[in-house]
Amino acid sequence: MRATMTANSSNAEPGSRVTFGITDGETRHQVYFASTDMRLASRPEIEFVTSILPCMKKGRAFRAPAPLDPRLLASFEQIQDLYLAWVPGLTRLPAKAFESAAPRPRAGTGRVAAFFSGGVDSFYTLMKRREEITDLIFVHGFDIKLGDEALYRETLAMIEHIAGETGKNLIRLETNIRPVLDSYIGWDYGHGPALAATAYLLSDQFDKIYIPSSQDYTHLFAFGSHPLLDPLWSLSDLDIVNDGAEARRIRKVEAIARHQIVLDTLRVCWMNPDSAYNCCRCEKCHRTMIALKVVGALDRCRTFPEPLRNENIRALKIVATNTRSFMTESMREAERRGLEPAFIKAMADALKGQSTLQRFVNNLRRAISQPGRALAKIRRKAGF
Template sequence: MSLEVTVTPHTRDENSTSAQLSLGKKSLTVETSASVPLDQSATPWLAPALLVAMRHDVSVTLPGSVDATALEGADQAQKVLNTWYPQRMRRVEVDATPAEPETAPDGRGVGCFFSGGVDSFYSTVKHLDEITHLIFIHGFDIALDNEDLAERSRRALREAARDLGRPLIEVRTNLRQVHARFGLDWEAHSHGSLLAHVSLLLAPHLRKVYLPSSFVAGELVPYATHPDLDPLWSSSRVDIVHDGLEAARAQKIAAFADNEAAMNNLRVCWYNKDNDYNCGRCEKCLRTMINIKIAGAAGKCRTLPAEVDLDLYDHTYMNSGGVESAKENLNVMKVMGYEDPELEAALRRAIDRPWLANELLHARKLASLAPEFVKFVWKQGRAQLGSGRG
């Protein structure tokens, strides 16, 4: 069995492209569009298609020709992914014709992915003299059907981009949903290939794209974006660069604490209760508020509360990421010479919290989400009945 990829160039709409990924009887279509014209070749589809093929241990066939540099890099990427996840990501054959190197158009710029988070603002401000474009993807961390939050985020990021003096390229894709239906884990396997896909689609405009790092050097783990993996998705026309390993999150905030575009538009929330831009109460918001406090920037961020409620932090469920962030904040307090005995004690309590106590907090959080889950199931059932599938 082979994963067959059919790319559909949009000759009448050069701002859109799509590909059908077919494996046996399952056939799903990925659609990606942007506010600028996109590369219509098969090359940008190599990384996302290869991930599906590796997950299902089948070869992959791509149409037409594919950039030779991208093919060579993808072979090395397979080695990395197979080493990290030997049971879930198998090395496979790629059936594609290497393309002759193309002459890239002159005057192309440098992009940086721009979600509005700590990592992306840090890389943007750090390389602002070099960066010519910022890139926002709807479908990456905001669900495609959540147009309300997406539009509010676009408005804020347009404002930030305008204040930074750089145009915002706006992208929309359903690749995350398609990858999920093929069984790919978003954090471990998938999201890096989505960023690579978008980077190569923007080849007509960009010669280099920065991928802001989620980790600091010395604390790297296998992850879908990683300094050992991201550059391997590059092509002869676009260099993909993993950036920001040198700084912890509090140090990153300290680097842009005086930048009004960043402090007026910072977006970090995963929970988004009531579709808030930042809820100010979830673990991700609280950890960022702690980052801001350690960075000496308390009260500067307009999108988060100025004060950290440590009692609320004590009663917030800590997943593995939350515990690691508490450890990072405890360490960076020493590195940056920030003294706050009350905050230090709260971070130690989060790290040392007994498993059962933490799981009880998790159960309480899930119970609070139950009404929303019931509503979701009801809506899905009604939709199926309405479409005649129920």
């Protein structure tokens, strides 16, 4: 596997574009990162980190086009140790094949950035480190598809509002890297190197970049962004820090719900049917709505337009480890606070799972009580 990189910029334009190709046998992927807000650094570590997982998946050697940062190379074996433990079928790459470069000096600009999507984790890091963070990084092409312009424009407007209200500079980027990594290993594991590559592109302007943690120390699981993995992507001139793992999800929701800007703009949905900001139907919307209700903030949150219904909670299919841990945590907190028994029982039923008959009955009840929603679901499946 071989990658080549070119950087394109113009003195007449405020931003820049970095492109590189990753070739696997007869397949070549052209990848780009672009920003209209600032110049992007072109450095060999960008193609290196984005090629690690494809090479490990295909069992092919990677030939670095230039010497690599010594701090990243020192962490390379441990990075591979984690992925080999998490993902079956990967092959270890020889660390001795790469030449070490001299450490680069730090930017020394005093700027500190954090990745920001408008969700619970990124809001928690922003509010926790509001005095330290100077810039927010929003990447189109990570959780919002490049083709979904309606959702992107709505989300961007919200994040611009958030940046303005909190006094932060907003850095917008765009990339097509997600489908490339999806084709090899999937986004659950591939988004970690994608975050690292984005940070490297900005390394000329920052000494530290935060990645808001999607996990807490009590419930760690294999994932592309992880408290053990994220710091290993750091360079001699850039610290990459996983932030927020000390707080469980219900505590994060409780902390951020004190801020009206959060309740006016919070976005968590990853299904986004019909470009919905928050669909109020998917598992992630539901677990966030549940947590907001538990801490007494759901009725003040403007970005979940549909009510939270016990029958919808009961019908949730809980498969992912993190969903189960978040739901269990919310249920226990609801019990501790003495919330209504029917709400707590709905969570307990979802955690237990349902038989085929129970699922049919619950779906029928939902269709009767929410005919508009049922009809919309039928239309989506039929492609109307």
